[in-house]
Amino acid sequence: MEKRFSIGKLVITVIAFIISIAFLLPFVWMLSTSFKMEADVFKFPIEWIPSRWNGIENFKEVWLGQYTFALYYWNSIKITVITTIISVTVSAMAAYGFSKINFPAGKVLFIIILATYMVPQQSILVPQFILYRYLGLFDSHFGLILLGSFSVLGTFMLRQFFMSIHSDYIDAAKIDGAGHFRIFWSIAMPLVRPAIATYAILRFIWTWNDFQNPLIFLRTDELYTIQLAMQKFTSLNGEFYSLIMAAAVSAILPLIIVFIIGQKQVIEGIALGGVKG
Amino acid sequence: MRYLSVEAKTVLEKVEYVNIKKLKKSSLEKRESWIGFLFVSPMFIGVSVLTLLPIIATFFLAFADWNFIMGIQSVKWVGLDNFKVLFANEVFVKSVLNNLLFLLTVPFSMVISLIIAIVIDKHVYMKSYFKVAFFMPYISSIVAIAVVWQVLFNPTEGPINQFLFSLGVENSPKWIADPNFALISLMIIQIWASIGFNMIIYLAGLQSIPKELYEAANMDGATPLDKFKHIMLPTLSPTTFFLLITGIIATFKVFDLIAVLTKGGPINSTTMLVWHLYDSAFVNLKIGYASAIAVVLFFFVLLITLVQWVLQKKWVNY
Secondary structure (H helix, E strand, O other), rough: OOOOOOOHHHHHHHHHHHHHHHHHHHHHHHHHHOEEEHHOOOOOOOOOOOOOOOOHHHHHHHHHHHHHHHHHHHHHHHHHHHHHHHHHHHHHHHHHHHHHOHHHHHHHHHHHHHHHHHHOOHHHHHHHHHHHHOOOOOOOOOHHHHOOOOOOHHHHHHHHHHHHHOOHHHHHHHHOOOOOOHHHHHHHHHHHHHHHHHHHHHHHHHHHHHHHHHHHOOOOHOOOOOOOHHHHHHHHHOHHHHHHHHHHHHHHHHHHHHHHHHHHHHHHHHHHHOOOO | OOOOOHHHHHHHHHHHHHHHHHHHHHHHHHHHHHHHHHHHHHHHHHHHHHHHHHHHHHHHHHHHOOOOOOHHHOEEEEEHHHHHHHHHHHHHHHHHHHHHHHHHHHHHHHHHHHHHHHHHHHHHOOHHHEEEEEEEHOOOOOOHHHHHHHHHHHOOOHHHHHHHHOOOOOOOOOOHHHOOOOOHHHHHHHHHHHHHHHHHHHHHHHOOOOOOHHHHHHHHOOOOHHHHHHHHHHHHHHHHHHHHHHHHHHHHHHOHHHHHHOOOOOOOOOHHHHHHHHHHHHOOHHHHHHHHHHHHHHHHHHHHHHHHHHHHHHHHHO
């Protein structure tokens, strides 16, 4: 392939760039509005760069005002980080068990678990709700964390990677007297670290963005996650769009940071497993 | 033992040795089994309690009349009544129809994604910028996206209608506030939001096409259109099929957009299966009725999955 500079390619790049900006306009509008005075929000033609800056006041109002966004933020961080850690651990252990430990019942259990992947999550909401009321898990962060902790997808994905580890490594370790827990922790896990990172980032994004489960399984205001708080905030502040946009920017920001750090893993993971949140 | 020949002795010793080995092996197997259980049990218990048990319960509840507030004793078995009420309810019928209309978002999004993927795969500089740009909606929360679009679609002051007005459009639609346009508005957002995922998968598909195919085609003097029709489309057929199936399943689960933007309205114009389920169960507390919807949803998704299994081999052709 020639690496020469080509005018045609440059023209296409410019056109594609303009299209991509149009595609991103909702985000640009969101960001610019979050820095505006409320009176300027609907000015037309749109002021993409605010003529009067009110960004600091808007974000201060959202974060430190009567809306306690800081608390919802903390709730979301706590739930997302703990869910991600538990989910990765549970899935990695199961994936190792299903791929590197040879036991007859394993195959049956794996098929049962895989079959549950076909069950749409929404078709079991009602019994889950009843079960949670009965077990006292309703309206608690712990209950919400449990809901996100047992991922069939994660197990399946990591199992593929564990299977690619050559069994010579494991046999050699066994001869040296290592048990499965040692092998799992000090041999298998380091070998699949990229896959673990990919799954952890995806789980982080999905949990952070989850709206349906918090909506159904949380009731107390102080337990709300950022997504739930956003919706409440919107209905309370229907008239204050600059504040709503400042809240939206705050809700998306952590994900953009996580995505920029783990961009390669996310895109490769999605392309590899074809996984959909 | 004393009178046995040397051969017989060695045979016997061998048998004994094998027996001991077998014994050792079976106890080793048992140990291995236990450790295996230990590794998979957190996952298995979690899935059993939080998925298997509930799905069985869904099927029972679909044949019962019950609400949350009363105890278990008040469960009444009503046979197929829930399903009869369900199919006679126009909101349910409307929900299914809307779900079917929503399927149109899948091919639209796929075609746009394929075009974008082809363009940014080979024909642009700054490839990674474009990947990230079109992928942005995927990583953003649907709630934040919905809130932004809600304001963009605002009938009087929203930027979209102001823009249309400045172009001279007098009677621009009221978008999510208009029963005739609300569903289309949601579909536009859905297409916009799903392009990133489809594009990434198509890009991976494009990158796996062997270069030799293009080189051979170039030697035969193939036009770009020939290459698209005879190389890209056939080699991408598994990708296309996969995106079609996951896309269809995803449209059956649409909920967040409706919950934030329209709540099924105006006048039920945007109600869909999962929204109707949520509304029946958690707003109107009709457990049996909602479970019947859940069963219908379950079978829709099962049906699509089965179709996938059957057609997978036929569609994948290269």
